[in-house]
Amino acid sequence: MARVRAAAAPRRPAAGSAPGRGWRRPGRILAPDPAPQPDPWPDPTPPASVYLAARGYAAQLAEELRRAGLPPPIWHGRLALSPHPPVPAAWALEVWTAPRLLPAPSIAAGADQLRAIQRNWALVPIAHHRRSRLIEARLPPVKARPLRFPEPPPTSHLGAWTLLRPDLILASPTKTSPFPQGEARFVEDREGPPSRAYLKLWAGLTRLGAHPAPGELCLDLGAAPGGWSWALARLGAQVVAVDKAPLDPRVAALPGVSWRQESAFALAPEPVDWLFSDVICYPPRLLALVRRWLDAGVVRRGLVVTIKFQGSTDHETAAAFAAIPGGLLFHSAQNRHELTFAWLRPAEGGGKPAP
Numbered sequence: 587m588a589r590v591r592a593a594a595a596p597r598r599p600a601a602g603s604a605p606g607r608g609w610r611r612p613g614r615i616l617a618p619d620p621a622p623q624p625d626p627w628p629d630p631t632p633p634a635s636v637y638l639a640a641r642g643y644a645a646q647l648a649e650e651l652r653r654a655g656l657p658p659p660i661w662h663g664r665l666a667l668s669p670h671p672p673v674p675a676a677w678a679l680e681v682w683t684a685p686r687l688l689p690a691p692s693i694a695a696g697a698d699q700l701r702a703i704q705r706n707w708a709l710v711p712i713a714h715h716r717r718s719r720l721i722e723a724r725l726p727p728v729k730a731r732p733l734r735f736p737e738p739p740p741t742s743h744l745g746a747w748t749l750l751r752p753d754l755i756l757a758s759p760t761k762t763s764p765f766p767q768g769e770a771r772f773v774e775d776r777e778g779p780p781s782r783a784y785l786k787l788w789a790g791l792t793r794l795g796a797h798p799a800p801g802e803l804c805l806d807l808g809a810a811p812g813g814w815s816w817a818l819a820r821l822g823a824q825v826v827a828v829d830k831a832p833l834d835p836r837v838a839a840l841p842g843v844s845w846r847q848e849s850a851f852a853l854a855p856e857p858v859d860w861l862f863s864d865v866i867c868y869p870p871r872l873l874a875l876v877r878r879w880l881d882a883g884v885v886r887r888g889l890v891v892t893i894k895f896q897g898s899t900d901h902e903t904a905a906a907f908a909a910i911p912g913g914l915l916f917h918s919a920q921n922r923h924e925l926t927f928a929w930l931r932p933a934e935g936g937g938k939p940a941p
């Protein structure tokens with residue numbers, strides 16, 4: 587059993603970022619990821635699970651694993667290595683479910699080891715970047731084409747790997763996400779939607795494996811300026827957008843879109859096919875709203891909501907969302923300091939466990 591070092595919260599920037607600065611994302615600076623260690627996993631027994639955090643969200647994943655009762659994992663950049671079997675982890679973009687250690691005395695030998703296991707591998711580059719890329723160049727190419735929503739995710743088998751040391755690969759032939767580095771990417775529309783928030787909705791519906799059909803009634807809470815309403819109208823759905831602020835006029839003019847200038851929290855549950863919310867509010871308030879609508883039994887097909895955290899992360903409320911039967915709680919590459927909760931009525935195939 588490997589010795590587990592305490593490395594919970596990220597303290598230093600990842601290799602490649604400026605000292606004292608976090609990862610830059612448009613408009614803001616993210617928390618730095620844990621720095622790669624020279625020999626993060628000296629034990630010959632491989633970790634039993636590996637979790638990949640989104641850039642800047644290792645601290646949230648560390649706290650979630652702690653609350654799940656796991657001792658602190660060993661961090662290799664934004665990869666959390668644990669000697670314990672996988673547990674559900676909303677803050678992980680993906681979980682590597684069958685990790686193994688492969689000696690890589692040379693670039694060719696490393697690539698041969700991976701190819702001997704299976705064809706498709708996605709690199710998570712953390713350290714030893716040049717050598718990693720040289721090994722990757724000897725592997726069969728993996729086409730990571732962006733999805734044209736509502737196209738389903740790829741079904742081809744995909745593993746993940748990284749270099750722990752120049753001569754040691756950590757690889758998992760299986761993982762919970764079909765996408766390289768757990769990130770679904772989409773062909774974006776830079777003309778139609780008034781904000782990029784629709785990408786979060788696309789990620790949620792793709793993960794759920796379902797989306798509104800033409801003519802279905804969708805209630806879009808916190809809809810302005812209208813990215814989600816635009817995406818729903820594009821599917822042919824009937825969209826009732828609820829916000830105190832008005833929609834972008836181009837979205838308001840789309841066929842099937844209407845606007846109600848109300849507070850999402852003042853609405854009494856009414857029959858809808860889908861319920862959506864991107865309202866900015868405290869997580870417990872959103873949880874109460876979701877419970878009220880689900881308990882009323884009026885949501886015929888499913889729901890997708892974003893749980894937004896201001897300041898510290900409300901792990902307790904996140905856990906209460908995760909406990910809702912039939913739900914999925916996850917952090918997609920399109921999420922910032924927020925989680926997506928998605929739910930399908932059980933007859934629709936809900937109840938799939940979150941990875």
Ligand SMILES: C[S@@+](CC[C@H](N)C(=O)[O-])C[C@H]1O[C@@H](n2cnc3c(N)ncnc32)[C@H](O)[C@@H]1O
Nearest residue numbers: 783808810811812813814829849850864865866
């Ligand atoms: C992040 S924005 C939504 C972005 C939107 N989903 C899009 O795709 O363009 C959050 C919205 O929640 C709205 N909001 C805040 N409190 C609300 C409430 N009580 N009821 C309805 N909307 C609310 C805000 O006015 C704001 O437009």
